[in-house]
Amino acid sequence: MYNKMWHETQEALNSLLDKESQMIEPQRNQVSIFQMLATYYIKYVQIFRNLENVYDQIVHPQKRRLIRKILDGVMGRILELKNEMVELELTEFHYFDDILQDLNLAPQQLDIPIPKYFLKEKMEVIKGREKILAQILADIGLDVTDTKYHIKGIPLEEAVKVIQIAERARQGRLRATFMKQIFLQEYRAKQARILGERIADVGAAALRIQKVWRGFHQNKKTEREREEEMIFLGMSPPPLFSEVSATVIQAEKVTRLRDEVQIKHEEDYREALVTIKDDLKLVEGPDIKENLQEQIRRWFIECRNLTGTFPDYPKEEEGGSAIIFSNKTPQQVIDDIIANQEEEEKNKKKKKEKKPKKAKKDKGKKETKEKNKEEDEGWKMSPSVFLHTMEEGNNVYKDMWKNKDESWNFPQDYDPELIKEEKRKELESEIRVQVDELMRQELKNLKLAVNREKELPVKTGKKGGKTKKKEKKGKKGEKGKKDKDLTADRTIESLYKELVEEGLLIQSLKVNLSDYIGEYSYLGTTLRQESREPMPSLLDVRQLIALYGILPLGSAAVHEKAPLVKSLLLAGPSGVGKKMLVHAICTETGANLFNLSATNIAGKYPGKNGLQMMLHVVFKVAQQLQPSVIWIGDTEKTFYKKVPNSERMIEPKRLKKQLPKILKLLKPDDRILIVGTTQRPFDAELQSFCKVYQKIILIPRPDYASRYGKYPSPLPMVGN
Structure with a gap:
């Protein structure tokens, strides 16, 4: 099933790549440009969804490697298209109602899936890190797992009054129960006396029994109908609602077994890479060596016959003999030699001719012409x-x-023939290096014996001095770098422990991005057509967090090449889930969470040198234990226009000058994301504030659809 799904997804990807390759002419209509970008974006998201599912479920190790490569490429392309749409519309939020209708897709299918391999492939590392963190916190006496409840204190008189009311109520209930029992006892005795005087009537007794039974039966039926009605209205959960169905249990069991098979096949594949290469080296190694030597000797003789001299052997840095015989027949090699000689002769003639000097004035004219051309040309997608x-x-x-026939490979284990092809090339390149050394010496001997060519002595005078100087300079540079490392004599484990003890490295809460429930805005396109900017929906927010935060942090290949987002700002009122989203980024990617909020770093690492040491330790640990998230809560305090008197003691603006410098030092290799949260962005200096945060995401209050999605029962809706 998953092989079939993969083949269908590859067909869809192939047609999409063909369309993108045919799109060469620049366009000018902004609406049609956006429609095209949005269509590509939505289709790539569907391909991404299918490929992620296929990669997670397929157990063939060689297929999984190829799917992983394509999956990373699709993720990166989605980020590129998102960047193109943002630059075109100058907004982070886009609406695709009409395109979704054309493609027969639901809005929920725009949700960006989070690849499971982000956590699955490094689960042991994450568990080990969590165990160390929990041990350090336990040693300090800080147990994060215990939930902390904020209890509001009340005066003693009020507390006594509350206890008295509760006690009197308890005594009243007990007395009422006691009096009821006495009344029932007296009533039964009275009825027994009256009935004892009467003559027993069988018909009356049967009628009474029927009344009791019918009443009991009707009460049960009414209760059952009432429960069914409440379930139908959505006001009560259906029976066995909380119990896990047998189908789900079976599906989880199959998933666990599939994971075990994946691990086993991966181990077998890695062992086969070593054993098959060793076998090839023993069986085919000598033949490969002889063939290479014969091929190179033939090249010597043919070059000698054609040019009259032996050729120069390519250097090891250039690739050795591989650059001569790479996918070429002997005749093509001979043609290349003749063509190179002709080019050398032409170059010599051209050097003799003097080139006319160009006037400087022409440069200015060319620049203006190029600018005019760019203005005349329409929009063109960036490469x-x-x-x-x-x-x-x-x-x-x-x-x-x-079109590969895999009828023989039902368990989907590795294909040994593919490994042999791959390792044969590796083995050939390794043997070629050894053969090149032998053939260089053989070529020297041939030149001395046949052509009587004397080798010119290599001059090692000034150049050697220069290299020595460079080496010395390099050493000095290295010393400088070592001096900059303020903690060169300390291990990462000790720095990690120090940050945990200081409260700068905290344990993230286990929250998934899917727990941030929110619906799609169905009026977005309609409002924009009426020139009204709609409020972003929670699904849009969830999508941006996945695109800018989770995907780049989870995949190193995507982070290196995709449009780089170093910092995010989550702005919104209190209680809309800003901190939850920060924790969700860490949970989905297995990232470390550093807390550099103004209130958290107050009084820690005092002074200028202390601040430098704190930032050095934080970013050194963050780089070594990637991915990492650096959270700055209430980040407007770091960029205050005017610091309030009540907060001057905590020095909230300590990081203001340091953050821009840190962002410049972050490279594409560093999977570190700075996330700021604020509910009062207007208190900050906007110029420096917006320079630090590349992407600003507004987190709105949930609308009616999102609230209904979270609380499907009509009862809570009354309060909302």
Whole structure:
């Protein structure tokens, strides 16, 4: 089933890549440009959803490697298209109602799926890190797992009054129960005396029994009908609502078994990579060596016959003999040699001719012409980094897996023939290095014996001095770098422990992004057509958090090449889930969470040197234990226009000058995201505030649809 799903997804991807390759002409109509970008974006999201599912479920190790490569490419392309739409519309939120209708898709299918391999492939590392963190917190005496309740104190007189009321109520209930029992006892005795005087009537007794039974039966029926009505209205949960069904249990069991098979096949594949290579080295290694030597000797003789001299052997840095014989026949090699000689002769003639000097005035004219051309030309999509990766993966799929007969491989274990092809190339390149050394010496001997060419002595005078100087400079540079490392003599474990003890590295809560429940805004496109900017929906927020926060942090390949987002700002009123989203980013990617809020760093690492040391330790640990999230809560305090008198003691603006410098130092290799949360962004200096945060996401209060989605029962809706 998953193989079939993969083949269908590859077909969809192939047609999409063909459409993108055909799009060359620039366009000018902004509406049609957005429609095109949005269509590509939605289709790539569907492909991403299918590929993620396929990668998680397929157990064939060689297929999984190819799918992973294509999956990373699709993720990166989605981020590129999102960036194009943002630059086109100058907004982070987009609405695709008409396109979704054309493609027959529901709005929920726009949700960005989070690949399960983000956590699955490093689960042991995450568990080990959590265990160490819990141990450090336990040693300090801070147990984060215990929930803390904020209890409001009340005066003693009021507390006594509350206890008295409760006690009097308890005594009243007991007395009422006691009096009821006495009354019932007296009533039964009275009835027994009256009935004892009468003559027993069988018909009357039967009628009484029937009355009791019918009453009991009708009461039960009424209760059952009332429960069914409440379930139908959605005011009560259905029976066995909280119990897990047998189907779900079976599905979980199958998933666990599939994971075990994946791990086993992966281990077998890695062992096979070593054993098959060793076998090839023993069996085919000598033949490969002889063939390479014969091929190179033939090249020597043919070059000698054609040019009259032996050729120069390519250097090891250039690739050795591989650059001569890479996918070429002997005749093509001979043609290349003749063509190179002709080019050298032409170059010599051109050097003799003097080139006329160009006037400087022409440069200014050219620049203005180029600017005018750019203005005349319409919009053109910026070049993609990930298209080449997807095309490569797609071509490998077509050549290798599309029409491959796998009837022999029912368990979906590794294919030994594919490993042999791959390792044969590796073995050939390793043997070629050894052969090149031998053949270089053989070529020298041939030149001395046949051509009587004398080797010129290599001059090592000034150049050697220069290299020595460079080496010295390099050493000095290295010393400088070591001096900058303020904690060179300390281990990462000790720095990690120090940050936990200081409360700068905290344990993130286990919250998934799917727990942030919210509906799609169905009026977005309609409001925009009336020139009214709609309030973003919670589904849009969830989508942006996945795109800008989770996907780049989870995949190193995507983070390196995709449009780089170093910092996010989550702005919104209190209680809308800003902190929850920060914890969700950490949960979904297995990231460390550093808390650099103004109130948290107050009094820690005092002074200028202390601040420098704190930031150095935080970012050193964050880089070593990637991915990492650096959270700055109430970040407007760091950029206050005017610090309130009540907060001057905590020095809230300590990080103001340091944050821009830190952002410049972050490279694409560093999977570190700075996330700020604020509910009062207007208290900050907007210029410096907006320079630090690349993406500002508004977190709105939930609308009616989102509240209804979270509380499906009509009862809570009354309060809302």
